[in-house]
Amino acid sequence: MAEQLSNYKCPNCGGPLRFDPKEQKLKCEYCDSLFTQEEVEQFYRPSELAAASGGTDTQWATDTGDWSEEEAAHMRAYSCPSCGAQLIADENTAVTICPYCNNPTVVAGQFVTKKPQYLLPFQLDKDKAVQILTQFYKGKPLLPRAFTSQNHIREIKGVYVPFWLYNGVMEADMTFTGQRVQQFSHGDDIITETSHYNIIRRGTVSFSGVPADASSKMPDQYMDAIEPFDYTKLVDFDTMYMAGYLADSYDVDEEEDRKRADMRMTNSTVSSISNTVHGYTSVAPTSVNIRRIDGAAAYAFLPVWLLCTTWNGNNYLFAVNGQSGKIAGDLPSDKTLMISWFLGIAFGLFILGAVISYFAGGGFL
Amino acid sequence: MRKLKLFSLSAILAMVMFLLALPVPAEAAEAYVIDEAGMLTNDELLALNNLAEEISLRQECGVYVIITKDMHGYSESKFAQGIFMNYDLGYDRGDSEGASGVLLAISYGDSYYDSVAYGAASGTFTTSKLDRLNDIAYDYLSAGDWNGCADAFIRECDNMLTQSGYTYYVPQYTDPTIDPTEVVTSPAQRRERWLGTLPFAGAISAGIGAVSVFFMKGKNKTTRIAKEADRYIINNGIRVTVSQEHFTHKTRTVTHVHRDSGGGGGSSGGGHSYHSSGFSHSSGGGHF
Numbered sequence: 001m002a003e004q005l006s007n008y009k010c011p012n013c014g015g016p017l018r019f020d021p022k023e024q025k026l027k028c029e030y031c032d033s034l035f036t037q038e039e040v041e042q043f044y045r046p047s048e049l050a051a052a053s054g055g056t057d058t059q060w061a062t063d064t065g066d067w068s069e070e071e072a073a074h075m076r077a078y079s080c081p082s083c084g085a086q087l088i089a090d091e092n093t094a095v096t097i098c099p100y101c102n103n104p105t106v107v108a109g110q111f112v113t114k115k116p117q118y119l120l121p122f123q124l125d126k127d128k129a130v131q132i133l134t135q136f137y138k139g140k141p142l143l144p145r146a147f148t149s150q151n152h153i154r155e156i157k158g159v160y161v162p163f164w165l166y167n168g169v170m171e172a173d174m175t176f177t178g179q180r181v182q183q184f185s186h187g188d189d190i191i192t193e194t195s196h197y198n199i200i201r202r203g204t205v206s207f208s209g210v211p212a213d214a215s216s217k218m219p220d221q222y223m224d225a226i227e228p229f230d231y232t233k234l235v236d237f238d239t240m241y242m243a244g245y246l247a248d249s250y251d252v253d254e255e256e257d258r259k260r261a262d263m264r265m266t267n268s269t270v271s272s273i274s275n276t277v278h279g280y281t282s283v284a285p286t287s288v289n290i291r292r293i294d295g296a297a298a299y300a301f302l303p304v305w306l307l308c309t310t311w312n313g314n315n316y317l318f319a320v321n322g323q324s325g326k327i328a329g330d331l332p333s334d335k336t337l338m339i340s341w342f343l344g345i346a347f348g349l350f351i352l353g354a355v356i357s358y359f360a361g362g363g364f365l
Numbered sequence: 366m367r368k369l370k371l372f373s374l375s376a377i378l379a380m381v382m383f384l385l386a387l388p389v390p391a392e393a394a395e396a397y398v399i400d401e402a403g404m405l406t407n408d409e410l411l412a413l414n415n416l417a418e419e420i421s422l423r424q425e426c427g428v429y430v431i432i433t434k435d436m437h438g439y440s441e442s443k444f445a446q447g448i449f450m451n452y453d454l455g456y457d458r459g460d461s462e463g464a465s466g467v468l469l470a471i472s473y474g475d476s477y478y479d480s481v482a483y484g485a486a487s488g489t490f491t492t493s494k495l496d497r498l499n500d501i502a503y504d505y506l507s508a509g510d511w512n513g514c515a516d517a518f519i520r521e522c523d524n525m526l527t528q529s530g531y532t533y534y535v536p537q538y539t540d541p542t543i544d545p546t547e548v549v550t551s552p553a554q555r556r557e558r559w560l561g562t563l564p565f566a567g568a569i570s571a572g573i574g575a576v577s578v579f580f581m582k583g584k585n586k587t588t589r590i591a592k593e594a595d596r597y598i599i600n601n602g603i604r605v606t607v608s609q610e611h612f613t614h615k616t617r618t619v620t621h622v623h624r625d626s627g628g629g630g631g632s633s634g635g636g637h638s639y640h641s642s643g644f645s646h647s648s649g650g651g652h653f
Contacts, residue, residue, distance in 0.1 A: 142581050178610070190620045195612060202607035210594045224591035264594035271593065272603050331585035338578050346567075346574030353566035354559075361559050 010035075018244035021122040021322070026240060037240050066115055071239055085217045086249045087159075090242045099157040099246060099306040100217045101315055114250065118165070118300035119237045120229055122158055122245065122322040129156050129305035129320045136318070136327050141341060144334040147311050155309075158322060160242070160301035161223065162214040162250035165231075166261040167207055168295030170269040174201045175287045178280035198286075199277055204293070205269040211302070212257040214250035219317070220260070225328035226321040229302050233323065237301065247301055254297045261297075266290045397421060398519075399431045399452070401552070402473035404511040413512070417519050424526045425533035426486045427456040427466030430515040435474040445470040445481035446644055451554065455484055456533070463535030467495075469502055469518045478502050479650025480518075484536055487645035489529040490522075495647035498522070506653035536643075 010017055010028035017035065020027040025034045078087040082103035097103065124132075130153050137148045176199040183192045209231050213223040235241070269290050277283050303322025308315055311332060318329030397417030400410055413430065421427045431448055439447040448470040449455075455464025465484035471477070480498045482490030490498070501521055505514030 140581075140585055142578075142585060185622075188622050190622055192618045192620070194616045194618075196614050196616070198611045198613055200607055200609040200611075201605060203603065203605035205604075206599045206602035207594055207597045208599045208602075210597045219588070221588040221590045225588045227591065228596055261594070264591060265597075268593045268595045268598060271595070272598065273605070276603075276605050276608065328588045330588055333582050333585050338582065341581065342571075342574045342578045344574075345577050346570045349570035349573055350567055353570060354563060357562045357566060358559055361555050361562075 019121065019241050021125045024121065026243065037238065040240070071115075075239070075242070083217050085215075086251065088242075088247045088249060089245070090239065097155065097157075099159050099308055100248075100317065101308055114299065116162065116237045116299045116301045118234045118298055119160065119241050120231070120234050120300065120302045120323060121241045122303040123233070124303075124305065124320070124322050124325055126156060126158065126305070128325065129158075129322070132320055132325050132327055133305075133307060133318060136329070137331070140331060142333040142337050143331050144311075144337070147316075147332055152309060153307065156305050156307040156318075156320075158245040159304050159306045160245055160247035161218055161304045162248055163211045163223075163300050163302050164214050164250075164252075164254050164257045164261070164297045165300050166210045166212065166258060166265075166295060166297045168210070168261070168265055168292050170205045170207070170265050171291050171293045172201065172203055172205065172269050172273045173287075173289040174270070174273050174285060175199065176201070176274075176277055176283050176285050178277065178283045180279070181281040197280070199280075199283070201273050201276055203273055203276075205265070205272050207265050207268070210261045210264055212252075212260045214252045214254075214257055214299070215248045216251050217248065222317060222319045222328045223304075226304065226319055226324075226326045229321065229323055234300065241301075245303075250299065254299075258295075258297065262292060265292070395427075397427065397429050398515055399429075399552075402432045402434050404432055404473060405515070406512075409512045413515050413519065416516070420519060420523045420526075421456055421466075424523065424531060425456055425458075425465070426489075426522075426526055426531060427454055427464070428519050428522045429454050429466060429468040430471070430518055431468065432471045432473055432511065434472075436472050436477065441477060441479070441650060444472065444477065445479040445650065446646075449481055449483055449644075453553075458533075463533075465533055467498075467522050469498065469515070471502070471506070471514075476506075476652050477650055478506060478653060480647055482645045483643055485534050486526075486531070487643070489526055489531045490645055492646060492648055494525055495645065498525075499647050499651060503651060503653055 010031060010033055017026040017028055017040070019025075020034070023034055025036055026040055027034050075088050075090055078089070079085065080087070080098035080101065080103050083098060083101040085098055085100050087098070133153050133156065137143060178197040178199050180195045180197070181192065182195075183190065185191070211223070211227065211229065213220060270285075270288060274283075274285065305320040305322055307318045307329075309318075310316070314332070316329065316332065318327065320327045395418070396414060398405075398410060398413040405413070417428045417430070429449075429452075431452060433448065436444055437447065437451075445468060449466070449468045454468060455466040457464045463484055465486045467480065467482040467486050467490050469478065469480045478499065480490075480495045480502070482495065498518060498521060501517050502514050505511070505517060
């Protein structure tokens, strides 16, 4: 059974330790000392309490863990009265603004969240996330300039977003009709022969780690758009990785989220099985029966840099995959710029077309 | 923001001004002397037009001189005829029937000239008269005197009309038809055709503008709901346990193709056919 630490202070100076994505180590905010998890654990071993359920079991499971008293003692819970987000952070991480809705009146809440089994540590630090977001704003001709200038990019927050990771085996039973067409000529006749077939395909498709975010505050299209995450870097949950970051607790249970995962797995099963039908001029499915014969889910924290910004009375959310740097977000479009671009392009092309037409037609002046 | 509004207003204003500046076909006075090749000065052109107009209205027979840049796709034998019909020449009494006129057509690029008469005028301008007019034109053209050529032609036409006792009448024949695919030759026709292309140019430009802006707007939206999970299929995760294909039946359609056994294809005779009754010709134009 793994032992876990939940309160991290620098063994050298007593300053707060934060997880540094670049170094993949804990770094002291005061003296910049770097420590591996093992080094810190060794230092604090006498005072450690065994973690409750941070096992190394690699099997997917639908259960979620509970925090040990020691772990919970060093975590803080917050709630956003505006959007209802339930956030947690270690005791050294100040939470003043809700990362989902930009509400600045986040209040302390009751620590009731479930503990995840797995966690994917941040690979990108804040500077890199800011750089990606800044780059994202470039090359967008309709983006209002005031939006970027009034944007507080530095307020981007590292958030562990709760996810359900589903695996499952989908069983498919599909039938198709297929045609093979041959054409040849005989004298003055063109003869078209069409051979008709009934095609049967049965089989299974196995999936692993289909993600579905488990927070109702996080719009699904954002998390879908920043996929994929590299699960080979998944680790057993350890509060060490929480240092300096927020985490959201899940409020969409495994059963509810499973519908989305099943829909995605069903669609992929249909296309995968359909792709095994070859050699026909045309193929059309006549019956499709897909069912899940096996499956389970694991609760995990995945790293996302989030920026919520308000512009013209509307909230704009941006999410950066904390591992790959893939970004998603819907930027506003300036209506005046849209009209200007439309008129500029249309007018320019019209003049060009008129001039070309004039000379191509031989002119008349 | 103010700059953007200013830019938008400027673009709209520029478009409106451009549209207002488009040459609109005007009910301008009929041109009797047209110089597409720029061989005459404005003063010469004006004086010649006034002279030709006065004679044409007085004699009730259009007298024309047209200098083109090239042959406009016509052969030498059809050049003067083609120009006459495509420029819609000829005097009439306002009912667009029975046009009567005489034309000296000169192609600057090909150094070719010819004269032709049409309608009631063809009774006066017989082949010998047209040959005479061609001779006069040659004398001036070979000397490079374009203004003198046009002036002499117009005045000699006036003499011939007066001496022959010409009177206007509506002949009993059908105006020759011009193949609609024929080269458009007159500036008015080219202007009309150009104006006809502008609505299409406007519609296509607006369409491209709208698609471009739509594309730019799309760049501002990067979120999307995932519909599939292909990337989460494990290695060798697709197992097909039953793979059967059953032939059910065959259908057959026969399409009979008519093959034309005649060789060569070819058309039923090309070229334009003009009614010989409408025109009188010279015995042939010439080069200068």
